Structures are given as C-alpha cells and as structure tokens.
Amino acid sequence: MSKKVLVVDDDPDVRSFVVTVLEENQYTPLVACDGVEGLEMIQKEKPDLVILDVLMPRGSGIRLYRHLKTDDALKAVPVIMFTGIALRSFLKSQKALEEFKGEKVPEPDIYLEKPVEPQELVDAIKKKI
Amino acid sequence: MPANKILIVDDEQVIVRLLSMSLKSDGYETLSAFSGEEALDVFEKSDPDIVVTDIKMPGMDGLELLKKIKELDPEKEVIIVTGHGDIDSTITALQYGASDFINKPVRDEALAIALDRAKTKISIREQLASYTHDLEDKVAEATTEIRRKSNFQRLLIHSSHDAIVAFDQDWQIVVYNPEAAKIFEKKPGDVLGKMTIDELYTPQLAQYFRKEAKNKANDRDMPWQEMTLETRCKKQIPVRYATNVLHEKHEFMGIVNFFQDLTEIKRLEKELIQSERMAAVGQTVSGLAHYVKNILIGLKGGSYVVDVGLRNNNMEKLTTGWLTIKKNIKRVADLTQDMLTYSKERKPEAELCFPNEIVDEVVDLVTDFAASHNIQISKICDPQLGEMVLDPRTIHRALLNLMNNAIEACLELEEENKKFVVEISTKKGDDGSAVFSVKDNGIGMDEETRTKLFTPMFSSKGGKGTGLGLLVTKKLVEEHGGTIDIDTSLGYGSVFTMRLPEQPGDSRNGNKKG
Structure with missing residues (x-):
C-alpha cells in the first residue's frame, strides 16, 4: 500500500502542485487548507509524512508544528516545512516561542523554501519515508 | 557715640579745676590744659569732642588755639570764654569758626547750655555724616546692581x-x-x-x-x-x-x-525626507520581490501540473494547472496595473453614476469567495444617495480593495465559531458627498500597523499582499478630492470610511458610459 502524505496549505495552487507531485511518485495525497483542518486529518488519517505551510489562516503552520512535536502520539510523524518564509525568520520565531512558552521543540526535519522543483520535493520525502 | 570728652583750657588753674569738677559731676570726661600750647598737645593726643577755652592767655591765646584746632579738625566744637564786652575778639572768634561764647565769670547753667548746643551740633553732624555715608553706600549698591543687571541683559542678548x-x-x-x-x-x-x-x-x-x-x-x-x-x-x-x-x-x-x-533645520528636514524615501524604496523592492516570488511559485507549480496532464493525457490535471497559471497571470496583470496607477498622476473621470449600483457590483464580485470561507456580506445602501457626478472607476477599485481587505481581515482572526460579517454601507454626507463604509469584525489592527497602513509596500499579509492595495486606494480617493479614515481595534475589526465629494461641472459627460 502506498504511503500517505498530507499537504497542509491554504493556497490551492500549492496544494494542486504538491498533490500532482505526490501522485506522480506513487504516494497517496491528502489535503488540508489550514492548521485546524490539518490537525483533524493527521489524527484521523495518520499520514506517514506531513508537508506543512507556515503562514495560514486558522491555526498557523507554526502552531500545528509545535502541536505535533509536543504530542507523544504524533511526534514521530516526519514534517517537511514548505513555505515562502525564510528559514532564518522561522527559526527566530521558534526561538521566541520557546522562550515564551518554556518548551523546546526540535527543529523541522526538512525545511524547503518555495518555490521548489518537483524533484527536490520528492527527494526530501524519500529521505524520510 | 555721644560727645562726652571735654578739654578745658585756662591759664587760671582754679577756674580749670572748678569747671572740671562741675562737668565731671554732670557725667562728662574732662581734660585740662593751662596754656594754648599745652591745649594743642592734649588735643592732638586725646582727641576731645569739645574744647572750652579762655580767650585771654599768655603765649598762644584762645583765638590762636581756636584757629589751630579748626585747622586740625574743622568739625570740633570750640566754645570761647570771653570777658565782658570784648566785641572785637568775639567777631574774630566767629570768623575762625567758634561754636559758642560764654561770658566770664562762667556760670554752670551757661556752660551747660553751650555744651548742649555743641553736643546737638555734633550729633546732627554725625547723623548727617552717617546718612550721607549710607546714601553713598546705597547709591553704590544700586549702581552695582544696575550694572550687574544690565551686564546680564547684555550677555543675554549677546549670547x-x-x-x-x-x-x-x-x-x-x-x-x-x-x-x-x-x-x-x-x-x-x-x-x-x-x-x-x-x-x-x-x-x-x-x-x-x-x-x-x-x-x-x-x-x-x-x-x-x-x-x-x-x-x-x-x-x-x-x-x-x-x-x-x-x-x-x-x-x-x-x-x-x-x-x-532655519537653514540647518531645513537641511535636516530634507535629509530626513530623502532617507525616508530611500527606506520606502527599499521596502518597495523587498515587498514586491516577495509578492512576485509568490506568483512565480504559482506559475511554476501550475506549469508542472500542466506538464503532468499532458504527459498522462489527464484532462483534469490540465485544467487545474491551466487555471493556476491563468490566475497567476491575472495577479501579474493586477500588480502591473496597481504599480502604474500608483506611479502615474491620474485625473478622475467623473460622470453621472449611481454609487449604490457600484456597491452592488462589488458585492457580487466578492460574495462567492466570502461565502466559501463562511463570511457573510451585508449591504446597507442609503436610498437618498441617488445619481451623482463621480468617477465610478475610483469607487469600484477602492471598494473592491477595501472589501477584499475586510474579508482577509476575517480570515486572519483565528477564532473558531465566530460569525464573521463584512458590512458595506453608503450614505449621503452632510456636505453632499458620497460616504462609503466597509466594516469587518476580523482581526483589526494594532497602533503600529495602523500608522504604517498607508506607507508604500507595507503589507501585513506576509507575502500574500503587494503592499500596494491601500496605497492605490488612498491615491485614487485623494485624486478624487476625497478622504479615507480608519477606525480599528486589534481583535475586534476595522471600519474604513471613504468620502468622495461630487465633481462639479462635469455633468455633460453624464451620458457617456466609461
């Protein structure tokens, strides 16, 4: 059975792109449009990997990421951050949140800055599953 | 100090002793001399206040003594004791400055009166002297003060x-x-x-x-x-x-x-404006780059999906990909349009139009998108706002922009179960202008965001905004002679109010449709 990959992104263009890449590479795509929907899907579908946007309405990618990494049942699910935000800005916001909340969360397994070539995305997925 | 020390001069020692005793008993201090020469000695040594001298003495007589004393100190009182009827000597004594005369034989009362008069004279003179002295001091003091003040003022003006x-x-x-x-x-x-x-x-x-x-x-x-x-x-x-x-x-x-x-201040002001402009350019470039990058992401993703559709002969993929590409082409077109609108002077093209109809058009354009995100659009049009001479394109673009912003403000607020409403309303202003309000109960703005709102290329939407939207809106409204105001509160929503005054004298264009 093919592996399930969830893409969480509010931009339909990005979703259709990632879905197409996944289909072409024999993964089963799942989609969610925002952080809240993303979490529901993860809990329900137990995907093998999550491709996560950072800036989204209703539960940003940052919040969802922290949720995943602090939930014992979910922290093993590999996450690829897939975003237009530079890694530097992302890490800065993580650091600020860590200081604020007093909990440390591991850095994302893979961080991809849009735009990416389809092959880069496939390579990143293959590293993890 | 009261005049108390009296020198008694007479060649007759008895008289000297008698007077001396009498004066001592009155509380005076007395000195004695038995000749003019001796008297001068005592005078110089003991400095009496008053001298009482007999006029007729062997050697230096009383007149001579008087003269000498007055030369030494013109302020000493000298009382002359004369024989009866000695007018000539009396006149001379007066000329020399004698204070008083008493006749021989000296009676105690006469001496007491003469001494009192002399004492009064001395005390008046002393008072006068001290008064004069004080006055000089005071004048000196005042002069110093005036000089100080005038110096201070001079320095003040000087510096x-x-x-x-x-x-x-x-x-x-x-x-x-x-x-x-x-x-x-x-x-x-x-x-x-x-x-x-x-x-x-x-x-x-x-x-x-x-x-x-x-x-x-x-x-x-x-x-x-x-x-x-x-x-x-x-x-x-x-x-x-x-x-x-x-x-x-x-x-x-x-x-x-x-x-x-103000030369320096003006120069600094200019420098500041210049540096602000440079910062704005920097913001512009980085904001634009971000936005263009997002379009590129869309275009690249879309073309990949089209490629896959072609390769697999998959019509659905072709359609999806192609829609993505077309959507992003439109974004480029819109951006170009915004940039041109912002950079070029544009005169509003006013014509007769119905502002409420334009509101209808704009609402039609955004309702579907809003509904897909569970945002309700409500419309309250004032029927009093009839036909007016305005630039319909200005109204259309400005309202579309404000509506899109309002919808996005609702999407930004991450609140479950909140019933989001964007309300657009019109009314006739007191001054006859058309007033449009766009109100949302979305995320609202903090003070910092609000103040930056109309600066070039400020976008609160991450890479999703060009940073041009409100700027273009404001420019269009201002070119139309109108105003745009914001009332906002973080977490509660915003109200944008746009007022457009009717454009006078352009009604002849009324029938021309733009």
Whole structure:
C-alpha cells in the first residue's frame, strides 16, 4: 500500500502542485487548507509524512508544528516545512516561542523554501519515508 | 557715640579745676590744659569732642588755639570764654569758626547750655555724616546692581541663539547681537547707533516692519512666523521670526525683531525626507520581490501540473494547472496595473453614476469567495444617495480593495465559531458627498500597523499582499478630492470610511458610459 502524505496549505495552487507531485511518485495525497483542518486529518488519517505551510489562516503552520512535536502520539510523524518564509525568520520565531512558552521543540526535519522543483520535493520525502 | 570728652583750657588753674569738677559731676570726661600750647598737645593726643577755652592767655591765646584746632579738625566744637564786652575778639572768634561764647565769670547753667548746643551740633553732624555715608553706600549698591543687571541683559542678548535687532523710535539700531551679525553680515561696530532700519534691511522688509509698528498697537501676542529673509547681500535665508513693538505709556519706543536661522533645520528636514524615501524604496523592492516570488511559485507549480496532464493525457490535471497559471497571470496583470496607477498622476473621470449600483457590483464580485470561507456580506445602501457626478472607476477599485481587505481581515482572526460579517454601507454626507463604509469584525489592527497602513509596500499579509492595495486606494480617493479614515481595534475589526465629494461641472459627460 502506498504511503500517505498530507499537504497542509491554504493556497490551492500549492496544494494542486504538491498533490500532482505526490501522485506522480506513487504516494497517496491528502489535503488540508489550514492548521485546524490539518490537525483533524493527521489524527484521523495518520499520514506517514506531513508537508506543512507556515503562514495560514486558522491555526498557523507554526502552531500545528509545535502541536505535533509536543504530542507523544504524533511526534514521530516526519514534517517537511514548505513555505515562502525564510528559514532564518522561522527559526527566530521558534526561538521566541520557546522562550515564551518554556518548551523546546526540535527543529523541522526538512525545511524547503518555495518555490521548489518537483524533484527536490520528492527527494526530501524519500529521505524520510 | 555721644560727645562726652571735654578739654578745658585756662591759664587760671582754679577756674580749670572748678569747671572740671562741675562737668565731671554732670557725667562728662574732662581734660585740662593751662596754656594754648599745652591745649594743642592734649588735643592732638586725646582727641576731645569739645574744647572750652579762655580767650585771654599768655603765649598762644584762645583765638590762636581756636584757629589751630579748626585747622586740625574743622568739625570740633570750640566754645570761647570771653570777658565782658570784648566785641572785637568775639567777631574774630566767629570768623575762625567758634561754636559758642560764654561770658566770664562762667556760670554752670551757661556752660551747660553751650555744651548742649555743641553736643546737638555734633550729633546732627554725625547723623548727617552717617546718612550721607549710607546714601553713598546705597547709591553704590544700586549702581552695582544696575550694572550687574544690565551686564546680564547684555550677555543675554549677546549670547542668544536668536538674532536680535532692535530699533529705537527713530528707527536707529540700538541692539544688534552676534547672531544678527551672522545673518546680516555687518559688524556690530558699523551698525550699532550708526545705521537705521533702511540701511540694514531690504526696502521691502523695512517697509514691512514700519507698517507692522504702525498697525500693532499692542506689543504682545505676535506669534512666530516663517519667511525667507532676503538680506542686502542678496542672501536668501529661511527664518522664523517674531516682532515686538515696544511702547511706554502709549508712546512708540521702538521695535525688536527676533530671527532664527532655519537653514540647518531645513537641511535636516530634507535629509530626513530623502532617507525616508530611500527606506520606502527599499521596502518597495523587498515587498514586491516577495509578492512576485509568490506568483512565480504559482506559475511554476501550475506549469508542472500542466506538464503532468499532458504527459498522462489527464484532462483534469490540465485544467487545474491551466487555471493556476491563468490566475497567476491575472495577479501579474493586477500588480502591473496597481504599480502604474500608483506611479502615474491620474485625473478622475467623473460622470453621472449611481454609487449604490457600484456597491452592488462589488458585492457580487466578492460574495462567492466570502461565502466559501463562511463570511457573510451585508449591504446597507442609503436610498437618498441617488445619481451623482463621480468617477465610478475610483469607487469600484477602492471598494473592491477595501472589501477584499475586510474579508482577509476575517480570515486572519483565528477564532473558531465566530460569525464573521463584512458590512458595506453608503450614505449621503452632510456636505453632499458620497460616504462609503466597509466594516469587518476580523482581526483589526494594532497602533503600529495602523500608522504604517498607508506607507508604500507595507503589507501585513506576509507575502500574500503587494503592499500596494491601500496605497492605490488612498491615491485614487485623494485624486478624487476625497478622504479615507480608519477606525480599528486589534481583535475586534476595522471600519474604513471613504468620502468622495461630487465633481462639479462635469455633468455633460453624464451620458457617456466609461
């Protein structure tokens, strides 16, 4: 059975792109449009990997990421951050949140800055599953 | 100190002793001498206050003694004891400055009276002396104080950062400080008391202040003003200036001008504007790059999906990909349009139109998108707002922009179960203008965001906004002579209110459809 990959992104263009890449590479795509929907899907579908946007309405990618990494049942699910935000800005916001909340969360397994070539995305997925 | 020490001089020792005893019993201190010569000695040594001397003595007589004493100290009182009817000696004694005369034989009462008179004279003289002395002190004190004050004022004027020039009632220059010398480039020595207003100022400026002096009856409450000061050296200096017309008892006394050289401030202001502009350009470039990158992401993703569709002969993929590409082409087109609108001057093209109809059009454009995100659009149009001469394109673009912003503000607020509403309303303003409001209960703005709202390329939407939207809206509204106001509160939503005044005299375009 093919592996399930969830893409969480509010931009339909990005979703259709990632879905197409996944289909072409024999993964089963799942989609969610925002952080809240993303979490529901993860809990329900137990995907093998999550491709996560950072800036989204209703539960940003940052919040969802922290949720995943602090939930014992979910922290093993590999996450690829897939975003237009530079890694530097992302890490800065993580650091600020860590200081604020007093909990440390591991850095994302893979961080991809849009735009990416389809092959880069496939390579990143293959590293993890 | 009361006059208490008395020298008694007589060649007859008995008389001296008798008088001495009598005076001592009255509380005086007495000294004795039995000749003129001896008396002078005692006088110099013991410094008596009053001398009582017999006129007739062998050797130096009383007159001679009187003369000598007066030479030594003209203020000593000398009482002369004369024989009966010795008029000549009496006159001489008067000429020498004797204080009083008593006849021989000396009676106690007569001496007491003479001594009292002498004492009174002495005390009056002492009082006078001390008074005179005090007066001198006081005058000296006052003079010092006046000098100090005048020095202080001189220093004050001298060291002032304002240029100060004052004229007296004849328009002669009486105050001219170093700052003034800097501005007018004339030395104080050549100006003070030597020039009049007409020689220092240009004719126009002199005329202006003469008029000012005539017009301004009161000498206060003339606020600082700015002007470009032209000097007689043909220099143009930006200044702030103030004028006081001076009066004393309603009499014109002169006029004083204060000038502040604003050259440096103006230069700094210019520099600041320049650096702000440069910062804006920097923001513009980075904001645009971000936005263009997002379009590129769309285009790349779309073309990949199209490729896959072609390869697999998959119509659905082809359609999806192609839609993505078309959508992003539109984004490029819109961006270009916004950039052109923002950078070019544009005159509104006013024509007869129905603002409420334009609102309908805009609402139609956004309703589907809003509904797909569970945002309700409500519309409250004032039927009083009928046909008006306005630029419909301005209204359309501005409202579409504000509506899209309002919807996005709702999407930003991460609140489950909140019923989001975007309300658009119109009404006729009190001044006859068309008033449009767009209200949302979305995320709202903090103070910082609000103040940055109309700066170029400020986007609160991450890479999803061009940063041009509100800027273009504001420019369109201003070109139309209108205003746009914001009332916002973080977490509660925003209201944007746009007022557009009717464009006069363009009704002939009424039938032309744009």
